[in-house]
Each structure stands twice: as structure tokens, then as C-alpha cells.
Amino acid sequence: MNEADSDKLAAGLARLGWQQVPRPEDADLAVVNSCVVRQKAENRAVSYLGHLRRIKEARDGNASLRIAVTGCIVGPRTEGLRARFPYVDVWARPQSFDALIRHLLPGSDLGGEFWPDTFPEPKGPTAFVPVIHGCNKFCTFCIVPYRRGRERSRTIDDVAREVAFHCSNGVREVTLLGQTVEAYGKEIDARPSGSKPDLADLFVAIHDTPGLQRIRFLTSYPRDMTERIVRAVADLPKVCEHFNIPVQAADNEVLARMRRGYTIEEYTQWVHRIRDVVPSASLSTDVIVGFCGETDAQFQRTLDLLEQVRFDKVHTAAYSPRPGTFACRHLEDDVPREEKMRRLHAVEALQERIATEINQALLDTTQEVVIEGEQDGILTGRTRSNKLVHWPRPSWPCPSGPCPSGRGEAAPGDLVNVRITRTSPWALRGVQAEADSPVGAVPA
Ligand code: SF4
Secondary structure: OHHHHHHHHHHHHHHOOOOOOOOHHHOOEEEEEEOOOOHHHHHHHHHHHHHHHHHHHHOOHHHOOEEEEEEOOOOOOOHHHHHHOOOOOEEOOOOOHHHHHHHHOOOOOOOOOOOOOOOOOOOOOEEEEEOEEOOOOOOOOOOHHHHHOOOEEOOHHHHHHHHHHHHOOOOOEEEEEOOOHHHOOOOOOOOOOOOOOOHHHHHHHHHOOOOOOEEEEEOOOHHHOOHHHHHHHHHOOOEOOEEEOOOEOOOHHHHHHHOOOOOHHHHHHHHHHHHHHOOOOEEEEEEEEOOOOOOHHHHHHHHHHHHHHOOOEEEEEEOOOOOOOHHHHHOOOOOOHHHHHHHHHHHHHHHHHHHHHHHHOOOOOEEEEEEEEEEOOEEEEEOOOOOEEEEEOOOOOOOOOOOOOOOOOOOOOOEEEEEEEEEOOOOEEEEEOOOOOOOOOOOO
16 A cells, blocks of 8 residues: 555655655655554654665755655644654655645645646556545554545546556556445445445456456455455456455454454354355455453464465564554554564474465466466466466467467566466466466366
8 A cells, every 4th residue: 555655655756746766865855655564664764764864964054854744644634743753854654645735835636635637657467546535444563544644545437547557558457445445435425326336346447458367456355345245356357356355363252352343253254255256256355463361272273264264374473562553552562572573483384384285285386367467587477376487488489379469478467377387385386378368177
């Protein structure tokens, strides 16, 4: 989300006549887009601000460097930040593009919160497209709702125009983003039919955009999921069958302390429902280990869940209190650091085994991959199920047949078939296969 926000801000500044320079030493303005989801990320932002301060202090008054800070480090009140970083000129809350621009260029107006006519220049064949800002869930460990505010959805037209812009500039795959992306549309006024637009409507609205090959979406939240959205993933050929559904913990007491808003039974019901309707779906999740009061037995339930569901990927974090959250103010961070690390490593070791087994099953299958880049003759892309694949650039004539782009060689954005020849828990290796190879099948 931050990456997409930074690109949008850069596009807005470019519309107002600013130019990017490669080094902060050459800049008139530096914008730091911060993330404070974990202490490590916050430390990096603070350390970079120190670097900018030294540049600013070394300047003559006339060539002064203005420093703006946005992102999740900025809450509704900035007195504390102003006292701590007196050399910062502008503070703006995450995605408050307008506030930032008004400080920098008074009187500038790019059309309200979402800057509906300002689209970031694509950097390659894939693009992130935020469709809903903010979050209403207030999980006790999370700072996001305090910083990004309540859920606000862009209009379908606005998103569709951005996707069309990207695709006319070479993008072939878009990822629709939201902290809880299935909440899309809930606060938009009902249509004349009485229904509200939802993520499934958004899939349909952008599906036939010329040039678009794939649609992804992030991040899912169990209580916002609907049968209609899951069905749309199954029915619409360009929507990739991949769901990232953070579970965070598998014990109901821990989930209640986190105020996640679901029980583990409700969570696993959605997993079963997705697998019923979209049997080829890949699933990833997020887990926090060592949350306040988590006992060994409660942590064991997380391990049991991972064994039971067999996610394709698990993003694991050891709990660290974030100032300003409910958990930081009211719950005791009582799991010792060594124990958190032990649990973290236990999840990682288990998931490594599970991912090894899942990926091994792909050996000798053919996968459809959009080429995202190339380094030293090795092409890189992802399967529909979001697995990273590397394969050597094929020698001419290309086994995939006539080049889809007409350029005579595979290039980023092309959709090609790759036969998987090697697997690891983290990525796949392969060779380019004939364009008519049956995708997904293991040869007899
Ligand atoms: S759903 Fe919970 S964890 Fe996710 S952004 Fe919202 S408050 Fe944070």
C-alpha cells in the first residue's frame, strides 16, 4: 500500500511540475513515506530522517531542503513529532495527499482525497491499485485504523480509469489493494437497484480492460468475505485464484484478545468454502506469535492449524507492542523475547516443510506465467497461484511459438507457459514450454 501511495504522490507532484532526482542531495523537497507496522520499519524511517537532516544542515539557506513526512508514523496529533523532529517542514497523515500538496503548493487542487485523475506511471507489467483506504476493524495490536482512518472506497469508475491507464502503458496484471479489500464498497451509497457495489462488481468492471491479463487482490478479512466474491474468483478467468487471509492466531481466546472479530471455526469455514468453490486456490496467511498472554498450548493451536490448512505461504511476525494501540495500553506483553523467537522459528520450520511438499507437487507441471523481469538471462514471473518462477530466456526459435508481442523475443508482460523442473519452498525453476502445453497437468 505504501509503495502505491508513494507512486501516486510522485505522479501528483509531477503533474504540478516537480521532477524526480536520483539523490536526496540534489532535491528541493524530500518526502518520506513511513511505515510503523513494526519497530524495525519505524527505526528505518527515523534513521533516514537523520540522513536528510544532515543534508539539510549542510545546505546554504537559499538552497534549502524541505522535508515532508507522511505514512503511518503521522497520527491526528503531531505536536510530539514536531518536538522530536523540528527540522521536518510538513507532516501529513497516510494517503492525505491533498494536505501535503496544500502545504507545499498552496492553492493546488488535484480533485479530492483520491486524486481521481492522477495515475502513477507504471514501472513494469504489474501495478498496485488501492481501491479502499483505511480500516474499521481496530484489531488490538494494530495502529492502521488510528493512522489511516475509517474505510473509504474509490468509485468503480475511478478504479476502472486507473486500470485502463495502466494497461494502455504496458501493465498486464493489477493487484487491487485494501487493508481489508472485501470491505470495498460497503460505505458507498446504494445504487438505484438498492444494492451496494462490492469487490465482485469491481472485478467485472475491469475484467475486459484491453491488455489486462490478470487481476489479483489483497488483503482478505474473513468477516468481509462473501459467497459472491468467492464465486467471482471462480468464474472470472482473469481473476487469479490466490487468497491472502491473515489468521494471526488459531486460539479463540487469543483471537478475542486481538479483537479479530471471528472465531477459528468461522475462519476455517471460509477456508473450506474457498476450496469447495475454487479448488485450485492457493492460500497464504499472516501469523503473530507471542501475543499478550499466549500460552504454549494456545501457540500449539496455531501450529495445528498450519498442519491442517497447509497454506502455500505464511508471513510470520513476533508480537511487538505498537505505541497507541489498545494492546500496548491495556495488555501485558508477557511472552519473553526468547520464547517469541522459539515460536517464530517453529512456525517457519513447519511452514518450510509444508511449502516444500506443496511445491514438489508442481514438478513437471506446466504453469502460466506473466514475465515480470529479467536478470542475466534469467526470466522471472509468477504463476496464477502467486508462486515465483525463474527460467532461462529460451533460445530462438522460442518453444512458445510466435511471440505474443511480435518483438521476436520474450519480454516483460508476455504471458508464457513454463514447465517446472525444480522446486524449493520459496520458488520454482523451469524451462519455457510450448504455448499449447496443457496448463497445470503433469505429463503422463
Ligand atoms: S484488519 Fe486489523 S490488522 Fe488489518 S489493518 Fe485493520 S486493524 Fe489492522
